[in-house]
Amino acid sequence: MKTERDNPGVIAPPPLVFAGGAVAAFVINWLWPWPVLAGWYRWAIGGVLVATGLGVIATAFVQMRRARTNIEPWKPTTAIIDRGLYAFSRNPIYAAMAIGFIGLAALANSVWFIFILPICVAIIHFGVILREERYLEAKFGEEYLNYKRRVRRWI
Template sequence: MSEKEDAQGSEDDHAGVRFPPPFIILSFLVAGIMADSPWVTGSLATLPAMVMGGLVFALGAVLAKSSVPRHRKAGSNVEPWKPTTKIISDGVYGRSRNPIYLALVLGYIGVAIAAGSIAAFVSLIPCLLVMRYYVIGREERYLEVKFGADYTDYKSRVRRWI
């Protein structure tokens, strides 16, 4: 094994997630908003909805801002197609195993509220299923194999989402 592989993990040392989770979530959001007819979306996109949506989106942004730097500080990768070097269990990771995904979903909900998009809310259901089984499920299996009891103990203490 080369020094580069030793420091970054082998080529197969990742969760097997091939599509960036933000792309998955954004795709469902855009599809949902586009599925709404313009007169429905326009009539529901009121100033109070935009303010409420903006607040929910901002909450997601704050959560993301407190989550991503923890990976950098720990020297671990955020991207699920790269090796995970350690379990991060402090800060927001002491409350949620997936705070970045939770932040992305809050951003999605905020935009859907602001746009007044009913179809975006409907498309959130399959989006969450894809995230749960395609992304999070793969990550959890990978982390259980890589970190064993340390990760299963973390899973028993900290909820998946909230």
């Protein structure tokens, strides 16, 4: 018996993609250190970027809970959110994860994070976002297509 899947079929949980990239960057930096910033201000820059990323993720989480839809992209979506952060970006959580990742580069004082970030973003783009978009178009039709026309994918 064939059942229809009510989720986008993402290849991996997005936090796992960025966490895996961070682990890889830490390991490579441990083997071949390559500093990105000198001085105390790397802590300030890194801290602000990580805090900004976490703040955006927390805000998006609250918006999703209020809309009674799942934050996990491997579970069914029950609503299109087009207010708050989602009025400016269709993927504020993924953008925030990338911003936080840049903050980790400063905190870890490692250029390797900057080299690994595009790999993480490509995995998110092709393995998560494009799948989510196909799923949302099929599930919500014109409502999602109108939203997609109004709001950018990232920022």
